Amino acid sequence: MARDLDLEFVSLTKRYGDTIAVDAVSYHFGAGTYACLLGPSGCGKSSTLRMVAGHESVSDGSVLLGGRDISHLPPAKRGTAMMFQNYALFPHLSVADNVAFSLKMKGVDAAVRARHAGEMLELVDMSGFADRLPAQLSGGQQQRVALARALITEPDVLLLDEPLSALDPFLRIRMRAELKRLQRELGITFIHVTHGQDEALALADEIVVMNDARIEQAGPTRAVFDAPKTAFVARFLGSHNVIALAEGKVAVRSDALRIGAPEGAQLQGKITNIEYQGTHVSLTAAIAGAQEVTALLSDKDFFGAPKDLGEAVGLNWDSQAAHALSA
C-alpha cells in the first residue's frame, strides 16, 4: 500500500575523485509521481539513481523520503527498490525464488514467501512461469520478473535504470504501457532513468532534464516540453527549432511553423529537404545565418500546397509559440 511519502534531493552531490558526477542537485518529487530523469550519456542520471537506492555513497547533500534522511541507510532499509537495466536475475533460481529472494533474506517463512511471490507474479501477468529458470524466458518476461522482484519489498519508491533499453522497439512500447499501468495501480513513486525523450514524454508526469551533472530544467512534462528554457533542453527534447533572431534565441515547435509565401513572412528560406512521414510531412528550410529550421505539416496541408526542393518559402509562427531561451 502506498504511504504517500515525498522524495526530495537536497543539494545532492556525487564525486568520483576529481569528477563531479552530480553537482548539488535539489528537487522535490510529490508522492505517487512518475518521474523520468533524462539527459545525454554521462550527465549523472545513474549516479543520482544509485545514490537514492543506496548503491552509491552520497558525497554531499541528502536524500529525504517522507522527510526522513535516508542518505546513509543500507539499501534494504530505505523504502526504495531498484530495477536494473540487465534485470540481474539469479540464473540458478526459479522465477518464484528470484521474486521471493529478498523475503528469504529477511527470514520470512517459505509458505508466506510463496504466497507473496505468487501475488507479485500475478501483478505482472507471469503466474504461469513460476517454476521456470530466467534463461527459459524472453527479454520481456525477464523484465516482468525483475519488476515483481523489486515490488515484493513493497517500496515507496521504485527506481528504474533504463528498464526498457534491452527490449526490441515493439516490446519496448508494450512494456512502457505496462509500467505506466503498474505505477497507476500501485500509486507509488517511480523514478525512471532514460536516454529516450519519447519514452520520457510517454510515461512521465514530471521530467528532470539533466546536463553536465546538474538539472537543466524540470517540471510537469508538458510544461517543460511546451516551454523549454534553454537551447539544450529544446534540442534534447526534439520537435523544436532553436532560431537565432535579432532579439535573441527562441525555441519554436516544428508543428507551430507555417509555410507560406516569402513576401512579408517572419523568416525567408529555401527548402533543403522534404520527408514524407505518413501522417505528416517534415520540411527543412535553410534560413539566414547558415541556420536550418524544420516545419512539420499535416499531410493534408502539405499536399494541399506542395513545395519543391530549392523553392523559396516564408516561415511564420504565432508570437506565443516562440519561447525566449536563456542559454
Ligand SMILES: Nc1ncnc2c1ncn2[C@@H]1O[C@H](COP(=O)(O)OP(=O)(O)OP(=O)(O)O)[C@@H](O)[C@H]1O
Ligand atoms: N564508478 C565511477 N568512477 C568514476 N567515475 C564514474 C563512476 N561512475 C560514473 N562516473 C562518471 O560520472 C559521470 C556520470 O556518470 P553516470 O553513470 O551517472 O551518467 P549517466 O547520465 O547515467 O550516463 P549513461 O546514460 O551513459 O548511463 C560520468 O562522467 C562518468 O564517467
